[in-house]
Amino acid sequence: MTAKQFLVSICCGVCGLLSGPPAFSQVLGAPPQSQVKALVGRLDLERYKATIKGLTQFGDRQQGTDRNRAAVDWIEAQLKSYGCANTERIRYVYIAPAPQPRQGTGAAKAVEISSGEVVKGVGGSRLRGFVQRQLPNNDPAAQTNPSLRALNAGPVSSGPSEEVYCTKVGATHPDEMYIVGAHMDGQGLGEAADDDGSGTALVMELARVFSDPDVVTERSIRFVLWNNEESGHVGSRAYVQQRASLQGKESPPGSGLYPEPRWLGMIQHDMVLWDHGMPGPDGAVSAEQRREADINIEFRSSAKFADQAMKLAFVLHDANENYATDYPAAVGPHMSNSDSDEFMDYVPAISLRENERGMQIGAGWNPHYHQATDLFSSYSDKDFRLGLNAAQTTLGAVAQLAGASLKN
Numbered sequence: 001m002t003a004k005q006f007l008v009s010i011c012c013g014v015c016g017l018l019s020g021p022p023a024f025s026q027v028l029g030a031p032p033q034s035q036v037k038a039l040v041g042r043l044d045l046e047r048y049k050a051t052i053k054g055l056t057q058f059g060d061r062q063q064g065t066d067r068n069r070a071a072v073d074w075i076e077a078q079l080k081s082y083g084c085a086n087t088e089r090i091r092y093v094y095i096a097p098a099p100q101p102r103q104g105t106g107a108a109k110a111v112e113i114s115s116g117e118v119v120k121g122v123g124g125s126r127l128r129g130f131v132q133r134q135l136p137n138n139d140p141a142a143q144t145n146p147s148l149r150a151l152n153a154g155p156v157s158s159g160p161s162e163e164v165y166c167t168k169v170g171a172t173h174p175d176e177m178y179i180v181g182a183h184m185d186g187q188g189l190g191e192a193a194d195d196d197g198s199g200t201a202l203v204m205e206l207a208r209v210f211s212d213p214d215v216v217t218e219r220s221i222r223f224v225l226w227n228n229e230e231s232g233h234v235g236s237r238a239y240v241q242q243r244a245s246l247q248g249k250e251s252p253p254g255s256g257l258y259p260e261p262r263w264l265g266m267i268q269h270d271m272v273l274w275d276h277g278m279p280g281p282d283g284a285v286s287a288e289q290r291r292e293a294d295i296n297i298e299f300r301s302s303a304k305f306a307d308q309a310m311k312l313a314f315v316l317h318d319a320n321e322n323y324a325t326d327y328p329a330a331v332g333p334h335m336s337n338s339d340s341d342e343f344m345d346y347v348p349a350i351s352l353r354e355n356e357r358g359m360q361i362g363a364g365w366n367p368h369y370h371q372a373t374d375l376f377s378s379y380s381d382k383d384f385r386l387g388l389n390a391a392q393t394t395l396g397a398v399a400q401l402a403g404a405s406l407k408n
């Protein structure tokens, strides 16, 4: 018997580091399960929309403002009301940059990338077709609704910042967890309804479903609403810096409590509503959702855990085929520019979006991106339903990975 076999023989089922979670490949291709389907069925379009609407009462929730802090408090109150009761906060300091020169939307013609020309986008992506350049709006005059303009007028200041999370504690493996995240801050002086009210509401709805008293999971699931994503992932980086070394440690010893369960995977949600296709030569994007609308699941091919992240991405792809009601999912290798970047060298990390971040969002496929028009009223039920399908996808996957079941 080797030393490791001996250790497994004495602590199998308790010692997560040695017995370990199911490999992603063991979950890949798993047939649909009736209990997972029942859980996914607890998601609802009207509830999802209502949660996004609730977030929009805080305007664009820009980092370092009173409206941002009020939104964190509101999110925490919602999590508690769902029964995800033991909410906690990460605290860090945000240093605001000097104010930038005013820049509005400004209509411009799209640029056409010519045949054979290689133009790289973020995350290793390659841009194709018509590309529309977009800068974040920081011009208050671009907001035509006077009460929203007043709500978004509060100043940005440096100082202590906070973000909130809550945890579903695993019944048999409380020392291991999946992290399900989205960023609650926004910019553009609108309502940040899509970026990232849509992802924040998705994570909140999953927290609600998994916190139902009749739901049991073998492993833990942490629901995190990152702050300061738009200023460069400041909140998620603080989380990694403060907590990576605490993973899997029982505290106090013998208590059965694991303040930071070992990370098994990180799944980020960032803009999940709008998939209307490529801009035309005039720079305009269709007002209608494209018939081919899908959810884009991305991993980063250059990440330390790229192979496992790719497998995790395909677990979600499977879950989409098994549990999502309307829209398919596609997997790509260029995850970029979101909180998942901070985790990708520690743990398999992926992101879900309405479009690929590099080639599509980065080429101007969403005209509301970081604009004053990122309003609840800018999206149709088809758009909201795409976001709901992203929620169904992640819920189905995490239910299987964390070993969820319903009590009789």
Ligand SMILES: [Zn+2]
Residues within 6 Å of the ligand: 183, 195, 196, 229, 270, 271
């Ligand atoms: Zn975002």
